[in-house]
Amino acid sequence: MMDTLVVQKDEILSYIFSKKAIVTPDALSILATRPDYREIVDSILSKGVFVVDADLVRAEIVSRGERDETPAVSDVSPETEGDGEATREVVVEKSRFTPLAKEYDARIRVFDEFDVTGKSYCEGSVEDFVRYFNDRFERLSAILRSRPHLNLKPLDRLPRLAGEEVDVLAMVYEVRESRKGNLVVTVEDPESYATVVIPRNDRKLAAKAEALLPDDVVVFHGRVSSSGTLIVQDIYWPDVSEHTPRYADVPLSVAITSDWHVGSRLHIEKALKKFIDWLKGKVGDSKSRELAGTVKYIIVNGDVVDGVGVYPSQVDELEIKDIYKQYDAFARYLDEIPDYIEVIVGPGNHDAVRRLEPQPAFAKDIAAPLYERDNVVLVGSPAYFSLGGVEFLTYHGTSMDDVISRVPYLDYTAPQEALKEYLKHRHLAITYGLKNPIVPEKRDYLVIDRVPDVLTAGHVHKNGYCRYKEVELIVSGTFQEQTPFQLEHGHVPTPGVVPVFDLSTHKVNEIIFYRGNGGGEA
Ligand SMILES: [Fe+2]
Structure with missing residues (x-):
């Protein structure tokens, strides 16, 4: 419950400005309840700080032996995402924290066959590329062939099928618009290539075709013209036809995070520490702490x-300029996490593994401290594993830039929509050769x-x-403030927001640990 305001905020602002300092809005709200706000501010400023924030005010109040009040991490269901109304001031309850998760053994199974770690044999030869695309084509074709009622014909038969209604299964080579506005698609199968036409006057189909990308493997349904060209009437992606989700039999949870960016000047240590304190039951009301105990x-x-x-200019943005020390700092955070919690760690495009996808797990030479921890599991990107019987596909998401730039109805404000495309196309980096580099391994690890x-x-x-189709799609946030690059491109991140996924119900609770400069007001 909030205390009554006893001091005018203008008075406090004047006082703090007179001291050549500034105050955050939440700190101001707390100070407005305190007749002794001057002493509190003076004490904080005597420590050489310039910004009086809520944490400093609370710490000062606690140091005076008074009751510890702190803003709760807020339980925000996905349904209420965006309103920020769920924030409450709560009293931290000092009762013993008895996490449910401590009473259960971890149940992790990593499906190694989906992970490139230790299995990269690519030399970049022509044969490697041919084998890679054959593998992609065969595996995506197998999904499509299982669809009922297809009248599949090879591409080289089309000239002899004039007037017939048929299906062709092919890989898209190129999509271009003709002078008349039709879409002309060059497609290939293992024996041949052909051109199919998507007429512009079929609006519904044209809208569907916005998602058609080079290297897609799809079925085109249509009628063959007198000249032997398939005039498309429908497109089928491999997609997910049916999925029966698996649920855990005990109510344990997974905190899903990414993009900590330890070592960056913009890394938000305060938010990450609050997240770790929450895991330890040190922050939040009884309901929130109960949820923390399930992680x-x-x-x-x-x-x-x-x-x-x-x-190129990254060095100016680094707090820690040595890559080994960055991983040491990351490992020190992991040390703070209770050891009954298992931490699954994979790489991204900023990490010290090869930039090309699929990315292997961190090597021992670069991330030695991570190998010393019993509760850390290192995986590649993508990786496939089960937690308590519930199956996860994790992928850092670098190709999202490509798919968002290529598909007109996608944008960065709803990145989960890009994950739908991954499932629809059954591939995590649909088009080869765009900004996101791919290694043509023997097996295409990016096929789903x-x-x-x-x-x-x-x-x-x-x-x-x-x-989407009974699959939960979760785009995790970051512990980094808005970067100059993001600012320039108008991209507003949501730092310090952690989705907590209940394995037994598949419900997502969004926990907010930060409401700072670069967003966070999810
Ligand atoms: Fe990132």
């Missing part, structure tokens, strides 16, 4: 550090053969959630 697993889905030399219960990515620093 048995944490996913850190790439960009765990800011890296070094990721882009097996449908997970949860598909999660990060990378865009903006939280987003939805359910």
Whole structure:
């Protein structure tokens, strides 16, 4: 419950400005309840700080032996995402924290066959590319062939099928618009290539075709013209036809995070520490602490550090300029996490593994401290694993930039929509050769053969959630403030917001640990 305001905020502002300092709005609200606000401010400023924030005010109040009041981490259901109304002032309850998760053993199974770690044999030869695309084509074709009622014909038969209604299964080579506004699609199958036409006057189909991308493997349904060209009437992607989600039989949870960017000047240590304090039951009301006690697993889905030399001017933005020290600092955070919680860590485009996808797990030489911890599981990107029987596909999400730039109805404000495309196309980096580099491995690890219960990515620093064909899609946020690059591109991140996924119900609780400069007001 909030205390009554006893001091005019203008009076406090004048006082703090006279001291050549500034105050955050939440700190101002607390100070307005305090007749002794001058002493509190003086004491804080005597420590050499310039910004009086709520944490400093609370710490000062606690140091005076008074009751500890703190803003709660807020339980925000996905349904109420965005209103920020759920924030409450609560009293931290000092009762013993008895986490449910401590009473259960971890149940983790990593599906190694989906992870490139230790299995990269690519030399970049022509044969490698041919084998890679054959693998992609075969595996995506197998999904499509299982669809009923297809009248599949090879491309080289089309000239002899004039007037017939047929289906062709092919990989898209190129999509271009003709002078008349029709879409002309060059397609290939293992034996041949052909051109199919998507007429512009079929508005519904044209809208569907906005998602048609080079290297897609799809079925085109249509009628063959007298000249042997398929005039398309419908397009089928491999997609997810049916999925029966798996649920855990005990109410344990996964905190899904990414993009900590440890080592960056913009890394928000305060928010990350609050998250860790929450895991320890030190922050929040009884309901929130109960939820914290269910967290048995944490996913850190790439960009765990800011890296070094990721882009030309990055050095100016680094707090820690040594890559080894960045991973040391990351490991020190992991040390603070209760050891009954298992932490699954994968790489991203800022990490010190190869930039090309699929990315292997961190090597021992670069991230030695992570190998010393019993409760840390290192995986690649993508990775496929189950937690308590619920299956997760994790992918850092670097190709989201490509898919968002190519598909007209996608944008960065709803990144979860990009994850729908991954499932629809059954591939995590649909078009080869765009900004996101791919290694032509023997096996295409980016094909989604097996449908997970949860598909999660990060990378865009903006939280987003939805359910698609019974698969939970979760875009995790970041612990980094808005970067100059994001500011320039009008991208507003949601730092310090952590989705907590209940394995037994698939419900997402969004917990807010930060309401700072670069967003966070999810
Ligand atoms: Fe990132």
